[in-house]
Amino acid sequence: MNVLYLLIPLGIVLLALSVWGFFWAVRSGQFDDLESPSVQILLDDDRAPPPAADRTDA
Amino acid sequence: MDALASPTTCFHCGGPLPATGGFTVVLDGIARPLCCRGCEAAARLILSQGLGRYYEFREMPGPRSGETANDWSAFDREAALRRYTHERADGTRELSLQLEGLHCAACAWLIESSLTRTAGVTQIHVNPGSARAELRYEPRRTALSTLLARIQALGFTPLPLSFTGEVAVDTAERRTALKRLGVAGLAMMQVTTYTISLYAGLMQGMAPQLEQFLRFVSLLVATPVVLYAAQPFFVSAWQSVRARRPGMDLPVALSIGAAYLWSVVATLRGRGTVYYDSVVMFTFFLLLGRYVEMSLRHRAGLRHDALARLLPAGVLRVSGERTERVTPDELSAGERVRLLPGERVPADGRIDSGSTEVDESLLTGESAAQPRGVGDALSAGTLNLSGAIEMTITRVGQDSTLAAVSRLIDRAQASRPRAAELADRVAAWFVSGMLLLAAAVALYWLHADASRAFATVLAVLVVTCPCALSLATPAALAAATTQLARCGVLVTRGQALERLAHADRVLFDKTGTLTRGEPRLESVTVLDARLSEAQALAVAAALESHSAHPLARAFAQLTAASGVREVRAAPGRGVEALIGNTRYRIGRMEYVLEACANRRGFATDPAHTSVVLGDTEAPLAVFHITDTLRSDARTTLARLAALGLRCEIASGDRAGPVAEAAAALGNIEARADLTAADKLARVQALHAGHHCVAMVGDGVNDAPVLAAADVSVALASGADLAKVSADLVLLGEGLGGLVTAVTTSRRLLRVIRQNLSWAVLYNLTAVPLAACGWVEPWMAAIGMSTSSLLVVLNAMRLRGPVRA
Numbered sequence: 001m002n003v004l005y006l007l008i009p010l011g012i013v014l015l016a017l018s019v020w021g022f023f024w025a026v027r028s029g030q031f032d033d034l035e036s037p038s039v040q041i042l043l044d045d046d047r048a049p050p051p052a053a054d055r056t057d058a
Numbered sequence: 059m060d061a062l063a064s065p066t067t068c069f070h071c072g073g074p075l076p077a078t079g080g081f082t083v084v085l086d087g088i089a090r091p092l093c094c095r096g097c098e099a100a101a102r103l104i105l106s107q108g109l110g111r112y113y114e115f116r117e118m119p120g121p122r123s124g125e126t127a128n129d130w131s132a133f134d135r136e137a138a139l140r141r142y143t144h145e146r147a148d149g150t151r152e153l154s155l156q157l158e159g160l161h162c163a164a165c166a167w168l169i170e171s172s173l174t175r176t177a178g179v180t181q182i183h184v185n186p187g188s189a190r191a192e193l194r195y196e197p198r199r200t201a202l203s204t205l206l207a208r209i210q211a212l213g214f215t216p217l218p219l220s221f222t223g224e225v226a227v228d229t230a231e232r233r234t235a236l237k238r239l240g241v242a243g244l245a246m247m248q249v250t251t252y253t254i255s256l257y258a259g260l261m262q263g264m265a266p267q268l269e270q271f272l273r274f275v276s277l278l279v280a281t282p283v284v285l286y287a288a289q290p291f292f293v294s295a296w297q298s299v300r301a302r303r304p305g306m307d308l309p310v311a312l313s314i315g316a317a318y319l320w321s322v323v324a325t326l327r328g329r330g331t332v333y334y335d336s337v338v339m340f341t342f343f344l345l346l347g348r349y350v351e352m353s354l355r356h357r358a359g360l361r362h363d364a365l366a367r368l369l370p371a372g373v374l375r376v377s378g379e380r381t382e383r384v385t386p387d388e389l390s391a392g393e394r395v396r397l398l399p400g401e402r403v404p405a406d407g408r409i410d411s412g413s414t415e416v417d418e419s420l421l422t423g424e425s426a427a428q429p430r431g432v433g434d435a436l437s438a439g440t441l442n443l444s445g446a447i448e449m450t451i452t453r454v455g456q457d458s459t460l461a462a463v464s465r466l467i468d469r470a471q472a473s474r475p476r477a478a479e480l481a482d483r484v485a486a487w488f489v490s491g492m493l494l495l496a497a498a499v500a501l502y503w504l505h506a507d508a509s510r511a512f513a514t515v516l517a518v519l520v521v522t523c524p525c526a527l528s529l530a531t532p533a534a535l536a537a538a539t540t541q542l543a544r545c546g547v548l549v550t551r552g553q554a555l556e557r558l559a560h561a562d563r564v565l566f567d568k569t570g571t572l573t574r575g576e577p578r579l580e581s582v583t584v585l586d587a588r589l590s591e592a593q594a595l596a597v598a599a600a601l602e603s604h605s606a607h608p609l610a611r612a613f614a615q616l617t618a619a620s621g622v623r624e625v626r627a628a629p630g631r632g633v634e635a636l637i638g639n640t641r642y643r644i645g646r647m648e649y650v651l652e653a654c655a656n657r658r659g660f661a662t663d664p665a666h667t668s669v670v671l672g673d674t675e676a677p678l679a680v681f682h683i684t685d686t687l688r689s690d691a692r693t694t695l696a697r698l699a700a701l702g703l704r705c706e707i708a709s710g711d712r713a714g715p716v717a718e719a720a721a722a723l724g725n726i727e728a729r730a731d732l733t734a735a736d737k738l739a740r741v742q743a744l745h746a747g748h749h750c751v752a753m754v755g756d757g758v759n760d761a762p763v764l765a766a767a768d769v770s771v772a773l774a775s776g777a778d779l780a781k782v783s784a785d786l787v788l789l790g791e792g793l794g795g796l797v798t799a800v801t802t803s804r805r806l807l808r809v810i811r812q813n814l815s816w817a818v819l820y821n822l823t824a825v826p827l828a829a830c831g832w833v834e835p836w837m838a839a840i841g842m843s844t845s846s847l848l849v850v851l852n853a854m855r856l857r858g859p860v861r862a
Contacts, residue, residue: 001268008252008275015248015279022240026233033185036163 068093100213116164130203132372158215242287242342253335276334313519336835343843406453414445492522520838530813533853538806547795554785559803567755568709573685577612594679694793
């Protein structure tokens with residue numbers, strides 16, 4: 001069981017790392033907009049805009 | 059979905075189609091009707107860029123596009139660029155925009171995609187939650203005004219925000235809350251593992267050193283949770299103690315603090331029970347509930363900055379001989395500006411030269427044009443209607459009348475709903491009672507079984523925390539408000555929704571409410587053979603083009619006779635002018651007859667509003683003008699009736715038109731020729747009969763009546779700031795939102811009742827169990843948190859689709 005004295009501190013280091021990572025993600029605005037990315041994947045297709053026509057009939 | 063929409067509404071904005079028609083756009087091979095040139099331009103632009111999928115994915119119709127585009131060139135000047143944008147090291151400039159008319163993620167996508175395809179834009183992100191856009195562009199390749207004009211062409215109004223480099227208050231609050239939640243959540247996972255090991259150790263045996271080690275590790279992980287994540291509870295508890303009004307955070311702070319300290323002491327002494335798991339779990343679930351509630355609240359917030367919206371995008375500043383276009387922010391007192399007809403006044407000031415008429419309806423609610431001459435004061439936000447003038451600025455920005463008015467609005471919006479305050483007051487008593495109960499339980503257990511006293515008291519404290527009770531109403535209100543805002547109904551006072559659910563009578567104003575407020579020429583009666591009908595119309599159109607009276611709009615579409623000279627307007631009465639050698643007058647019957655040599659009488663159609671045309675000899679023609687009913691007025695009233703609300707018309711208009719409208723709407727009760735005092739009396743009479751009255755008006759002329767009614771509803775197409783006096787504001791064209799508001803308010807009431815009964819039931823059952831010592835602290839933490847979460851989740855049901 002002595003390995004626990006190594007593994008648990010290691011777990012705490014990982015915990016500290018994940019908290020740091022989460023804080024970084026929040027600070028850089030990744031959680032600011034949880035809404036539009038879910039729609040964007042549906043809307044952004046690879047269809048190129050049609051050549052400078054006045055309207056899209058297709 | 060939109061492709062199947064009834065063709066009676068505009069494909070782009072969902073507004074009613076004009077009878078004349080003529081504006082269409084072709085999508086998927088089908089011609090889609092549009093209501094106006096603005097919408098046509100916006101739809102063409104969207105389709106020409108291959109962004110037609112916007113119409114598939116949007117959640118509600120787009121904003122109605124204005125007919126005219128603003129002149130954004132003022133934003134290209136160096137001073138404006140310095141104020142609104144920030145130059146980055148790579149030469150690009152960045153700025154933040156507030157966007158009007160942004161409703162859903164599809165709108166955000168539309169703006170992003172369209173601007174990305176515009177030359178010079180390097181990056182754009184639009185957040186539909188806060189309706190803000192962060193834009194980065196290359197000043198060498200494009201001008202800021204081009205980009206702003208492009209956004210406006212899509213149908214959204216951009217408002218550049220002064221560059222501060224800081225994130226919005228909402229975003230900052232949200233980020234902090236997320237960080238606290240993250241710390242508590244990650245720590246909870248760890249501490250729970252350690253606790254399970256400790257329990258297992260109790261049963262299977264564990265080396266004492268290892269046990270002590272695990273306790274120290276738990277202490278290490280739980281400490282940031284208590285000191286950082288749980289901070290808001292301690293701060294708010296301390297504030298409530300100082301205000302001598304114990305709030306619901308007091309027992310929370312007490313239980314977290316006491317359990318933590320007890321555990322620390324037990325850890326250091328090496329014996330006794332530790333409660334790190336309960337501390338961390340309790341904090342996490344509470345934070346989760348608060349976070350969900352906060353998101354609801356942010357979504358519900360009104361995103362309108364009235365002040366910025368009412369000011370013009372640019373104004374001509376006159377300095378000596380030179381003029382230049384500047385933004386209103388750059389003006390200072392003492393400067394002179396030139397205003398052309400149709401422009402908004404950028405700041406408070408006095409007229410130096412010229413005379414004009416202004417529309418002050420935004421400030422005063424008075425819709426008739428007000429004449430203003432040299433030396434008269436003008437207020438920021440009012441509309442210059444007829445003449446070109448020069449004015450000297452006296453007050454700008456925060457000192458202006460408009461700023462004072464918008465501060466009033468902010469204050470009104472900041473005031474807490476009465477229901478939430480009541481819940482807090484109840485919670486204060488409840489908390490005091492529970493603290494006493496906890497003390498009593500402590501005394502009892504100290505005598506009966508001292509070893510279990512702390513655990514029991516802790517369980518009682520945790521279990522009784524009235525969070526569910528306190529969250530029950532505000533969470534439901536926030537969810538309902540968000541849902542309504544999505545459907546185009548703004549709620550300015552939360553408690554109005556509760557009253558709307560009880561309403562059994564609806565009073566409608568007629569003009570501008572049931573009708574569209576756009577007068578239409580119905581028929582012409584020629585009284586004198588000297589003039590044909592066509593000639594009479596041409597003369598009338600020519601004269602009315604010089605009038606600012608609302609009825610004059612009925613003539614705006616007609617071809618006017620040329621050669622109008624010596625125009626003299628008699629405000630509120632009519633217009634006089636010379637065409638050829640004949641002096642004509644048009645307006646009210648008395649005004650026209652004054653000038654006639656032959657004052658013979660004639661009959662007018664009582665069902666319509668009449669405008670008379672005459673010359674110096676005799677009256678020549680009578681024009682009958684009607685205001686058409688809104689296309690959805692009849693269905694709205696029918697659906698309200700089906701919901702058990704009795705509708706009636708209370709109008710200041712004449713009996714004929716009112717009776718006609720009442721008949722067209724399904725023979726509803728109608729009263730005509732009412733003054734504001736008469737309407738007030740009608741509301742009071744209904745009150746005396748113990749009815750709960752909702753009043754729907756344009757929010758302008760009936761402010762006192764709106765205030766007297768239990769719930770007041772205004773249409774946004776009425777005067778903007780008059781909204782302030784109304785509890786609900788219907789955005790967009792049409793009355794349909796009213797039905798949604800009624801059904802949502804009834805669902806809201808149901809949810810609040812469910813929430814309150816659940817919270818009370820939970821506390822009544824859990825407290826005795828805890829006091830008897832049958833509930834472990836960790837069970838109490840889960841039970842309490844679950845009950846709060848349940849309340850919030852139940853409230854979120856209101857955001858789902860409306861079931862009739």
